[in-house]
Amino acid sequence: xxxxxxxxMAEVIAKNPAEPEFHQAVQEVTxxxxxxxxxxxxxxxxKVLERIIEPERVITFRVPWVDEQGEVHINxxxxxxxxxxxxxxxxxxxxxxxVNLGILKFLAFEQVFKNSLTSxxxxxxxxxxxxxxxxxxxxxVMRFCQAFMSELYRHIGPNxxxxxxxxxxxxxxxxxxxxxxxxxxxxxTGVLTGKxxxxxxxxxxxxxxxxxxVYFAAEMLGTKNETLAGKTCxxxxxxxxxxFTVQKINSLGxxxxxxxxxxxxxxxxxxxxxxxxxxxxHLKNVRRGRIKEYxxxxxxxxxxxxxxxxEYNPLWNHKAECAFPSATxxxxxxxxxxxxxxxxxxxVSEGANMPTTIEGVNLFLDNKILYGPGKAANxxxxxxxxxxxxxxxxxxPWTREEVDERLRMIMKNIHAxxxxxxxxxxxxxxYVNGANIGGFLKVADAMIDQGVV
Numbered sequence: 001x002x003x004x005x006x007x008x009m010a011e012v013i014a015k016n017p018a019e020p021e022f023h024q025a026v027q028e029v030t031x032x033x034x035x036x037x038x039x040x041x042x043x044x045x046x047k048v049l050e051r052i053i054e055p056e057r058v059i060t061f062r063v064p065w066v067d068e069q070g071e072v073h074i075n076x077x078x079x080x081x082x083x084x085x086x087x088x089x090x091x092x093x094x095x096x097x098x099v100n101l102g103i104l105k106f107l108a109f110e111q112v113f114k115n116s117l118t119s120x121x122x123x124x125x126x127x128x129x130x131x132x133x134x135x136x137x138x139x140x141v142m143r144f145c146q147a148f149m150s151e152l153y154r155h156i157g158p159n160x161x162x163x164x165x166x167x168x169x170x171x172x173x174x175x176x177x178x179x180x181x182x183x184x185x186x187x188x189t190g191v192l193t194g195k196x197x198x199x200x201x202x203x204x205x206x207x208x209x210x211x212x213x214v215y216f217a218a219e220m221l222g223t224k225n226e227t228l229a230g231k232t233c234x235x236x237x238x239x240x241x242x243x244f245t246v247q248k249i250n251s252l253g254x255x256x257x258x259x260x261x262x263x264x265x266x267x268x269x270x271x272x273x274x275x276x277x278x279x280x281x282h283l284k285n286v287r288r289g290r291i292k293e294y295x296x297x298x299x300x301x302x303x304x305x306x307x308x309x310x311e312y313n314p315l316w317n318h319k320a321e322c323a324f325p326s327a328t329x330x331x332x333x334x335x336x337x338x339x340x341x342x343x344x345x346x347x348v349s350e351g352a353n354m355p356t357t358i359e360g361v362n363l364f365l366d367n368k369i370l371y372g373p374g375k376a377a378n379x380x381x382x383x384x385x386x387x388x389x390x391x392x393x394x395x396x397p398w399t400r401e402e403v404d405e406r407l408r409m410i411m412k413n414i415h416a417x418x419x420x421x422x423x424x425x426x427x428x429x430x431y432v433n434g435a436n437i438g439g440f441l442k443v444a445d446a447m448i449d450q451g452v453v
Contacts, residue, residue, distance in 0.1 A: 004037070004044075005030050012053060019102025021329060024358060025109050026053055032436035035425050046452070048444045052112060055105065057081040059155055063129060065147035068139050077148050079127035079155055079163075082108035085446035088159055089125030090115055090382060090389075092166030095173065099128045103329070107166075107353055111382070113439030114375040117414045120386035125161055127152070133168050135288070145176035153181050158189045158392070164385045165194040167328070170240065170285075171206075190392025193385035202388035204403040205381075209351055210244030211404070212380015212411050213324055213372075217349035218252065219415035220370040220431070229253030232320040234345070236260045236313075237327035238284050238291045241351040241378070245324050246277050258315050260306075260327060261291040265315040268294075268301040312336050319343045326351030334359035341367055350374035361432065368429060376414050376435040383410045414438075 005027070012026050030049065037044045063075040078101065081089045091111040094104070104126045112124030129148060133141050156163060165174055174194045181191055188200075195201035204211070218228055231254045235242050238259045246256045255271040259280060268276070279297055283289045295303040304314055312335040316323065323345050325331055329352065332340070337360035340348070348364060349372040350356065356364070356373075364371040384407055391397055398406075418434030421441070427433045 002034050005034055008050070016102070016105070019105060021106035021354070022102045022109065025106040025354060028358060028361070028432065029109070029113065029436045029440070032433045033440045035427075035433075036437055036440065039425070042448070043444050046448055048447050049440075051447065051452075052083055052440075052443065053109070055080050055082045055108065056084060057155075058101070058105075059127075060101070061151045063131070063144065063148050063151070065143045067143065068137070073144075075129050075131040075144070075148075077127070077129045077151060078104050079152060079161070080104050080108040080125055081155070081161055082124040082126070083112045083443060084123035085443050085450060086116060087121035087123045089161035090122035090164070090385065091124055091126040092128075092164045093169045093173075093177075094126070094128035094166040095131045095133050095168030096128070097130055097132045099130045104128060106329070110353055110375050112443060113436060114379045115382055115386075116439040116442045117376055117417060117435060118379050118383045118386060118410055119413060120383065120410075122162075122382065122386050122389075125163070126166075127163060128166065128169070131168075133173065138172065141173060142176045145173055146180045149177050149180040150184065153184045156181075156191055158191050158389070162190070162385075162389060163192055164382070167239070170194075171196060190389055193388045195388070200388075200392055202384055202391055202403060203398070203400040204407060205384045205388055206240055207244040207247070208384035208407055209241045209378050209381030210246075210326070211248045212383065212407060213241070213245055213326070213349045213351040213377045214248040214252065215380065215408050215411035216372045216377040216415055217322060217324070217347055217370075219412055220347060220349070220372055223419075224370070227252065228322070231255070231322050231347075232257060233322040233324060234258045234316060234318060234320045234340075235324045235326055236265070236315055236331060236355075237325075237352065238280060239326075241381075242324075242326040243277065243281055243284070245326055245351055246272055246280075247274075249324075250274060250277070254322065257318065257320070259291055259294070260315055262306070263290055264292060264303055264305040265313075266291055266294045266301050266303050267315075267318060268298060270300055312339060316340050317343065320345050322347040322349070324349055324351050325355035327355065328352055329354045330357050332356040332360045334363060336360060337363040341369070346370060348372065349377040351378050353378065365430060365432065371431055373432050373435050375439060376418055376431060379414055380407055380411055383407060
């Protein structure tokens with residue numbers, strides 16, 4: 001680690017105590033782009049990186065709401081407006097008990113570079129609440145969403161800040177949020193993405209993050225003249241991203257053998273076929289059940305309960321060629337990364353945000369496998385959110401085929417940007433450096449153009 005990186009990280013930690021995820025995200029980016037700052041001292045002189053690290057605006061607010069039994073609840077709401085150099089703030093809302101300021105700052109920071117890589121005019125932001133929608137009635141969720149939006153609406157808009165969904169925020173929640181925004185603003189505008197198809201949403205938006213991660217993996221394999229056909233794949237999670245990752249892998253001839261939720265994971269050696277995936281989608285999206293029920297329906301599959309005391313996740317300890325972490329941050333530690341390598345995995349494409357610890361990432365890089373970091377590999381979701389914004393602005397819907405082709409081309413271009421910048425700055429094959437540098441340069445140049453603001 002260079003002296004510059006050490007000094008910068010010491011300052012970041014001192015200014016942002018008790019925010020380890022944010023520190024981790026900043027360190028990874030800073031180490032990658034230090035070679036750019038050495039070659040281009042104008043960025044360091046203008047303190048561009050220091051300005052990117054500091055959010056433009058942090059909004060926190062109380063969310064009081066009343067359930068159907070008349071009980072009063074109080075949650076905390078957040079919106080981090082990180083950087084608007086290349087467009088309106090853009091990034092998801094997360095409703096989960098783990099939500100805190102540090103996690104949202106890490107996500108917003110990552111979003112800046114991810115959105116830049118898409119080549120679409122979007123800045124970076126993130127938000128959410130410690131509200132947990134899991135297991136709650138539609139009425140409870142509606143009342144919370146209306147209370148949340150009653151404050152958030154003051155800070156967002158189609159040319160200012162355009163939130164989307166994230167963990168705990170799906171079509172139901174976006175609908176309730178949009179309805180309240182429309183009522184308070186008295187306008188129908190493209191302020192949220194992930195909307196319903198019959199009121200401004202885009203085809204392929206639910207599929208986009210999972211599809212994009214698979215397209216990125218296919219591009220990486222293409223550099224070795226290989227395809228996904230015949231490859232065994234490990235996928236974590238069982239929500240939106242994981243479901244459509246499985247669907248796209250199946251369509252390209254691969255075989256997925258794992259899925260998980262917060263309680264444990266299933267291993268199906270025969271592969272999760274389209275019929276089995278339909279069961280998972282109904283289980284998770286309609287019944288909101290647990291992945292353990294998969295083994296009640298498909299007897300050859302094995303369920304393993306998660307043991308928090310274990311030093312590794314056994315999901316990552318199966319023979320495979322490809323891994324698609326699609327659950328949450330830091331789900332692959334150093335031991336998990338070593339298990340993946342020991343079991344023959346040489347392609348990792350991250351569907352979740354920062355799912356691999358720094359130690360795990362370093363193992364992947366040292367072993368020179370095809371490793372696609374989240375800010376590049378999972379940019380498909382925000383890319384199609386950007387396409388939804390374009391369709392809303394034009395008041396024109398595009399066909400499924402048109403959106404899917406645009407998504408595929410965006411992922412192809414992101415891959416090319418990563419390869420180009422990794423080569424350009426002397427680290428060929430290093431997608432982490434390529435993604436961080438490619439994302440940084442566009443934002444940094446815009447910030448230089450716009451002065452110190």
